[in-house]
Amino acid sequence: MQVMENLVRTTVGMSTNIVWHECSIGKLERQNLLMQKGCVIWITGFSGSGKSTLASMLNRQLHCRGHVSYVLDGDNLRHGLNKDLSFKAEDRAENICRVAKLFADAGVICTASLISPYRRDRDACRALVPDSMFIEVFMDVPLKVCEERDPKGLYKLARAGKIKGFTGIDDPYEPPMDCEIVIQLKDGKYQTPKAMAEQVVTYLEENGYLKA
Amino acid sequence: MQVMENLVRTTVGMSTNIVWHECSIGKLERQNLLMQKGCVIWITGFSGSGKSTLASMLNRQLHCRGHVSYVLDGDNLRHGLNKDLSFKAEDRAENICRVAKLFADAGVICTASLISPYRRDRDACRALVPDSMFIEVFMDVPLKVCEERDPKGLYKLARAGKIKGFTGIDDPYEPPMDCEIVIQLKDGKYQTPKAMAEQVVTYLEENGYLKA
Structure with a gap:
């Protein structure tokens, strides 16, 4: 093909x-050279749901197995890719997805972690990427749990009205209806980063993204 | 460091x-895993000077030696990365450079070929990329030769006034003053793609970008 x-x-x-x-x-x-299938792993979920933690551990696990992977992270991209450029806000996720798509095309397993709260935006990203190269991972952690954790203190600021349009507080989050991977709590608690990453690696293995 | x-x-x-x-x-x-040092190879020169040809052959030569490389090309990016997004024209080269930088950070040898006619724009790209990861390649082909070749028929259109602001016709090209690699004509003729690519590969080898 x-x-x-x-x-x-x-x-x-x-x-x-x-x-x-x-x-x-x-x-x-490129896939044959790298012994892997490039893809976009798109992690979505509330702030504090563990997206970056999962992305980081996944990257580490893939690297340790000899795979070429890279993380595009909302936190670090803010300092780079989208900084100062003449972007409309709604183009940001799409631009990151276009970059992730290039990485996937280059044969890299590229993880992007963004809240990406709207279904239509995530679907637009999926539509940009060729079949079976887009893997949506939903961090299925209730708002209450994320807000209790509040690792960046952002929920507190949002509740105090100091951040406007904050997902979960005064802006909606639309959970995926049919995504490839759902990461859930275990007995009401966060899984370890290792366990979450292994769930994704297992998916990649079982679906032919990783060759020996 | x-x-x-x-x-x-x-x-x-x-x-x-x-x-x-x-x-x-x-x-x-990532460099240790891939046995290479990621970098940005920025090819600049007139339309028709052979930028894309060099990028393509370089990519092939690197791939055949087992290196992970990728080409960001003005022609293909136009269909993807910058399409429909709210870009100011002057941000285009910079956005491509930011993407190339991410690839280099991921350990990939990333070639970008753009006319990029203004010295200040190329210098701005160089400034974005960490030390020694930016390799500027100047296609030192006189305008006359490029216009005679005119592979896309664009010079003809520009001379007829059907394209405005065309580099070399009604817009200036500022050659690099101190770039890493200069690709020149040989006896007034284009070198073969193979010879041009080998000149770049030799530079990469001699400067420690490629490990055995």
Whole structure:
């Protein structure tokens, strides 16, 4: 399929000289080199639900198994990718998804963790990424639990009216209806980062993203 | 150095819980896994100077040697990264550079080929990327030669006034004054793509970007 696509692109490129100069090494070749299938792992959930913790531990576990992975994190991207650029707010998630898609195309397992509260925005991201390369992970942690944890003190600020439009307080969160992975509490408590990451790694293994 | 930085970030992370959750696997660890040093190879030059051709062949040569590389190309990015987003024109090169920087941070040898005619814009990109991770490649091909080749027919359109602000015709190109690599004509003719790519690979080898 990819090879076919490349052939088509190459033909287009030769006839018009306009696009897809780089088609000679395609996604499949990169997958074979890296022994893994690039994909976008999109972690969504309330602030304080453990998105960044999961992303970090997942990255570590994949790295230790010799896989090439990278984390695009709301916290660190704020200091880089989207800083100072002329973005509309609603384009931010989409821009991150476009970048994640490029990483996946490059063969990297790319994790993006963003609250991404609206279903339509997450679906728009999914639609950008080719079939089966988008893996949505829902941190299914009740608001109450996240607010009790409040690791950044943001819920306190939001309740005091010092942050407006805060997800869960004065802005809605729409949980996924049909996502690939749901991370849940165990006996009402957060799972360990290791256990959460293993759940995702198992999914990747069982669905052919990781080769030996 | 990187380890130090990570330690600092980790400390910051633990005390405030705000940033750099992902520091546990850093740039150095990724370099060791991939046996290469991620970097941004920024190819600049007139339309028709061979930027995309070089990028494509370089990507192929690196891949065949087992290196992880990726091309961000003005032609393909136009269909993806910057499409429909609320970008000011002057932010485009910078956004591509930020993405390339993320790839380099992930350990990938990331080639970006853009006309990028203004010195201040290229310098701004260089300033975004940590020391020695930005390699500027100048396609030193005279305008006359590029216009004779005119592979996309764009010079013809620009001369006819159908494209405005076209680099070399009614918009300036400022050649680099001190870049890492200069690709020149040989006996007044384009070098082969293979020869051009080998010049860059040799630079990467001699400067420690590629390990065996």
